[in-house]
Amino acid sequence: MTQAGQPASGRLHLGSCPDSWGVWFADDPRQTPWQRFLDELAGVDYQWLELGPYGYLPTDPARLADELDRRGLKVAGGTMHGESGLHRSQDWPSIVDKTRRVAALTAAVGGQHVITLSSSQQAPSHGRYIRAGTRYAWGYRLGRVKSGDGAAGAT
Numbered sequence: 001m002t003q004a005g006q007p008a009s010g011r012l013h014l015g016s017c018p019d020s021w022g023v024w025f026a027d028d029p030r031q032t033p034w035q036r037f038l039d040e041l042a043g044v045d046y047q048w049l050e051l052g053p054y055g056y057l058p059t060d061p062a063r064l065a066d067e068l069d070r071r072g073l074k075v076a077g078g079t080m081h082g083e084s085g086l087h088r089s090q091d092w093p094s095i096v097d098k099t100r101r102v103a104a105l106t107a108a109v110g111g112q113h114v115i116t117l118s119s120s121q122q123a124p125s126h127g128r129y130i131r132a133g134t135r136y137a138w139g140y141r142l143g144r145v146k147s148g149d150g151a152a153g154a155t
Contacts, residue, residue, distance in 0.1 A: 015048025015076050016041055018056055024081075026055030034058075035067075042071035049073055050115060053081045054102050061108035068109060077113030078106030 021032040021040070032040075034057050041049060049068075051057055058064045068075065080099055103114050 013048050013076070014046065015050065016046050017050035017079070018052030023052055023056055026053045031056075038067060038071050038073065042073055047072060047074055048076045050076055051078045051102075051106065051111070053079065054098065054105070059101075059105055061105060064105070065109050075106060075109045075111035077111050077115050078102040080114060080116045 018032075018034075018037055021037045023031045023037065025031065038049075038057075058067060080095075080102055099114065106112075106114060
């Protein structure tokens with residue numbers, strides 16, 4: 001119980017993400033198909049999810065919203081997966097572009113966060129690195145999705 005007399009679970013929202021189903025890439029045929037992931041997620045009574053690698057789930061906001069709604073799922077956040085360009089300035093423009101696409105899709109389906117994974121995360125089921133790079137101690141970063149003038153972006 002909390003101090004206010006409410007169970008802690010009343011304030012805690014649990015969710016999951018595609019990598020819990022072995023999904024590390026948008027288009028690897030060895031991974032769980034996205035429809036099965038959403039069905040199984042809903043089937044075990046999760047209500048929240050993180051979108052996983054951009055392109056794994058549908059990137060059309062209307063279609064994604066429909067797929068989530070019919071399963072009773074809500075988006076907690078989108079993911080910038082395997083992109084970390086602070087040490088690779090030549091990659092910065094493409095990383096910003098992808099971040100904007102992830103943020104726009106996330107905001108369009110009700111998510112409020114973009115989760116950034118470091119560039120040297122290894123996919124355990126595939127034994128390969130998403131992208132070689134420096135392993136950062138911070139691991140994850142959260143950024144709020146803004147949509148003030150209709151254009152979403154990550155901060």
